Amino acid sequence: MSAATANVFAPLCLAVPLLAAALLAPFTKHMPRWLSSCIAAGASLAVVGMSIALALYTSAHGPVVHWMGGWTPRGELAIGISFSVDAMGAGLSAFIALLVFAATVYTWMKFDLVGTLFHSLLMAFLGAMCGYALTGDLFNMFVWFELMSAAAIALTAHKIEEAEAIEGAVNLAVTNTIAGFMVLLGIGLLYGRTDALNLAQLGQVVAQRPPDALILASFALIVCGYFVKGAVVPFHFWLDDAHAVAPTPICILFSGIMVQVALYGVTRIYWTVYSPALSPHAHEIKALFLGVGIATALIGAIMAYAQRHLKRLLAFSTVSHSGMFVAAMGLFDATGVAAAALFVLAHGLVKSGLFVCAGNYLNRFRSLDENVLGGKAREAPLNSALFLLGGLALAGMPPFAISAAKVLYDASMKDHTLFSVAAFMAFASALDAGAVLRAGIHITWGIGKGQQTGYSPREEEPECDGDRLEKTPWTMLAVPALLLAVAVWVGMSGVLWHGIERAAHAFVDRQYYVAAVLHGVTRALPRAPWEPRTAQDIAINLSVTAAAIVFAFLGLFRDHVPQMLRPIFGPPLKQLRGLHSGIYTDYVAYMMFGIAAYSLYLVVAAR
Amino acid sequence: MNAWTLYFPYAVAFWLFVVGCFGITQSRNLIHTVLCLTVVQSSTYMLLLSIDFHAKAGAPLFSSTNPPGSPSVDPILHALTLTDIVVGATVTALLLALTVQIHRRRGTIDPQRLRPMSE
Numbered sequence: 143m144s145a146a147t148a149n150v151f152a153p154l155c156l157a158v159p160l161l162a163a164a165l166l167a168p169f170t171k172h173m174p175r176w177l178s179s180c181i182a183a184g185a186s187l188a189v190v191g192m193s194i195a196l197a198l199y200t201s202a203h204g205p206v207v208h209w210m211g212g213w214t215p216r217g218e219l220a221i222g223i224s225f226s227v228d229a230m231g232a233g234l235s236a237f238i239a240l241l242v243f244a245a246t247v248y249t250w251m252k253f254d255l256v257g258t259l260f261h262s263l264l265m266a267f268l269g270a271m272c273g274y275a276l277t278g279d280l281f282n283m284f285v286w287f288e289l290m291s292a293a294a295i296a297l298t299a300h301k302i303e304e305a306e307a308i309e310g311a312v313n314l315a316v317t318n319t320i321a322g323f324m325v326l327l328g329i330g331l332l333y334g335r336t337d338a339l340n341l342a343q344l345g346q347v348v349a350q351r352p353p354d355a356l357i358l359a360s361f362a363l364i365v366c367g368y369f370v371k372g373a374v375v376p377f378h379f380w381l382d383d384a385h386a387v388a389p390t391p392i393c394i395l396f397s398g399i400m401v402q403v404a405l406y407g408v409t410r411i412y413w414t415v416y417s418p419a420l421s422p423h424a425h426e427i428k429a430l431f432l433g434v435g436i437a438t439a440l441i442g443a444i445m446a447y448a449q450r451h452l453k454r455l456l457a458f459s460t461v462s463h464s465g466m467f468v469a470a471m472g473l474f475d476a477t478g479v480a481a482a483a484l485f486v487l488a489h490g491l492v493k494s495g496l497f498v499c500a501g502n503y504l505n506r507f508r509s510l511d512e513n514v515l516g517g518k519a520r521e522a523p524l525n526s527a528l529f530l531l532g533g534l535a536l537a538g539m540p541p542f543a544i545s546a547a548k549v550l551y552d553a554s555m556k557d558h559t560l561f562s563v564a565a566f567m568a569f570a571s572a573l574d575a576g577a578v579l580r581a582g583i584h585i586t587w588g589i590g591k592g593q594q595t596g597y598s599p600r601e602e603e604p605e606c607d608g609d610r611l612e613k614t615p616w617t618m619l620a621v622p623a624l625l626l627a628v629a630v631w632v633g634m635s636g637v638l639w640h641g642i643e644r645a646a647h648a649f650v651d652r653q654y655y656v657a658a659v660l661h662g663v664t665r666a667l668p669r670a671p672w673e674p675r676t677a678q679d680i681a682i683n684l685s686v687t688a689a690a691i692v693f694a695f696l697g698l699f700r701d702h703v704p705q706m707l708r709p710i711f712g713p714p715l716k717q718l719r720g721l722h723s724g725i726y727t728d729y730v731a732y733m734m735f736g737i738a739a740y741s742l743y744l745v746v747a748a749r
Numbered sequence: 750m751n752a753w754t755l756y757f758p759y760a761v762a763f764w765l766f767v768v769g770c771f772g773i774t775q776s777r778n779l780i781h782t783v784l785c786l787t788v789v790q791s792s793t794y795m796l797l798l799s800i801d802f803h804a805k806a807g808a809p810l811f812s813s814t815n816p817p818g819s820p821s822v823d824p825i826l827h828a829l830t831l832t833d834i835v836v837g838a839t840v841t842a843l844l845l846a847l848t849v850q851i852h853r854r855r856g857t858i859d860p861q862r863l864r865p866m867s868e
Binding site: 281285288291292295296299302303304305308309311312315316319320322323326327329330331333334337339725726727728730731733734 | 766774790796797851855
């Protein structure tokens with residue numbers, strides 16, 4: 143591929159879905175269903191193709207920088223808006239588009255599109271996320287972030303007849319809008335100091351002076367803002383309300399990539415803008431990220447275990463994994479970034495598959511409550527098999543991709559002699575997967591006792607045409623099967639691992655980025671060390687899987703657990719559940735507390 | 750300009766952000782919440798517009814009375830503020846539409862009286 147083609151592909155990744163959205167919005171009512179599905183699927187596949195081409199090109203030749211309207215920088219002064227595509231950004235964009243493609247395939251047959259704007263909104267969502275992944279401009283990032291939020295709000299409320307869906311959308315809208323304003327305030331402060339919005343130029347200016355209160359305040363605001371969308375404690379409360387009620391194809395995107403995209407933003411901004419200025423305080427910032435990462439992972443896992451509503455369970459498992467991503471990127475080195483990237487990829491595939499299986503249960507049996515479903519799923523053996531396989535994959539059973547991610551992740555933890563962090567994460571992921579397996583086993587065979595806690599309506603409206611589906615259409619089963627197959631490939635592919643490791647080394651190298659964006663000097667990805675998986679790593683993964691199975695059976699047969707243990711776990715769990723009240727007024731109060739705590743910590747740490 | 754006038758807009762921005770969020774935490778009405786959100790948003794307007802404010806500088810429009818090169822405020826911040834307004838309008842519209850729908854379904858728009866979603 144030539145440089146000129148690559149330069150055109152960068153803006154096309156954004157233009158194709160947005161044009162598709164504009165085309166679908168007015169005409170979709172008059173289109174047959176297959177045509178609107180074809181347009182949406184075609185546009186997302188085109189973005190997958192272009193993004194993969196960009197990822198390969200940038201690996202071999204260095205970043206692609208496209209200046210919108212030809213406004214190239216004068217010296218080190220960026221006067222236009224750039225799309226600065228590096229291998230990591232292009233890879234992320236490819237993954238986003240792949241999941242959107244999976245969502246469109248899911249909606250191909252029988253899915254109740256209700257109004258007809260579903261595909262149009264989906265395309266706007268895709269365009270916003272790709273723009274966010276590829277842009278090189280801080281304010282531009284904010285704009286895509288907000289477009290993403292607006293599309294997400296509308297898509298969450300897709301089942302407009304269901305009051306719960308609307309309440310979930312309101313919780314999402316209020317918290318995420320405040321988050322957007324926090325990010326914008328941070329950007330404003332940063333612009334006031336630097337007169338720059340381009341990430342590369344911002345980094346150059348910020349690096350010139352030691353950080354002061356203003357830089358720290360802008361960092362705190364941007365981090366807190368993105369952590370709301372990234373569902374990090376104490377900003378995660380909106381997530382389960384929204385994910386539990388969103389239609390299944392949207393759950394794929396919410397859990398699979400939207401949360402992770404926000405964390406990508408924090409990482410990208412840290413490495414391009416703040417890394418030189420904040421490096422004297424790197425130790426304290428690392429402690430913060432590892433701390434909130436552990437807290438998020440544990441709270442998410444415990445809450446997931448205490449749910450009986452399948453989608454809510456999976457949503458809390460996403461919260462828990464978000465904590466693991468934060469801890470991985472909070473190592474603030476290339477290995478941590480690589481581990482986080484591979485982990486996001488692996489988790490996104492498996493979690494999407496699990497959500498689709500849950501959606502299939504809903505369409506077939508009109509419920510997502512594991513007590514109602516208990517034993518019924520014998521009628522749907524294929525779906526149950528996929529759900530259980532997803533649960534095992536989530537625990538890190540080889541050869542699934544998460545195991546690969548865990549290996550790299552554990553390795554990066556060991557480098558830093560952070561055994562305790564790795565141990566917490568292993569515990570959290572075993573508990574997480576244990577919850578999924580518990581629900582899966584109870585649903586499939588009806589053995590043991592289903593979880594009684596957690597909110598769940600007895601009966602829910604299915605998402606299909608008609609009352610319920612007698613038989614799940616093959617497309618709805620093909621999606622999780624294919625996603626899990628890709629997850630296996632990701633877990634086995636040494637080339638991909640090595641590529642991600644190299645992309646991560648380029649990602650944390652600010653000069654590599656600056657040279658490409660401001661000086662037009664590009665070079666191929668740096669070489670990076672890479673070790674294949676060892677027998678020991680596989681043993682670790684297998685033991686986490688075994689622990690998950692133990693947790694699953696502990697849950698199913700918890701009546702046999704000695705009575706004396708109950709007072710120890712019961713009251714704290716009740717308190718924790720009480721915090722997740724489902725009312726956004728409480729969530730905003732926690733957010734206020736969170737911003738104050740993060741800012742205070744950063745100020746004290748950088749004293 | 751003395752320090753007091755220099756920092757006053759930032760203090761106002763901070764106050765608007767905090768008081769808007771406080772309003773949301775106390776809200777018993779969804780429409781009130783939406784209005785509180787616009788108060789929070791006003792803090793971003795305040796901050797963006799005060800960053801490059803100079804009493805002596807005019808708008809970045811140049812003419813014979815105001816030739817190119819004469820002092821003007823930074824147009825980028827105005828562009829940012831305009832974008833911000835658009836974003837705010839979108840979210841407000843969406844939230845109000847959802848409010849109407851909630852009222853239709855539940856007969857109330859008091860968040861405390863809506864059935865909590867977790868237990």
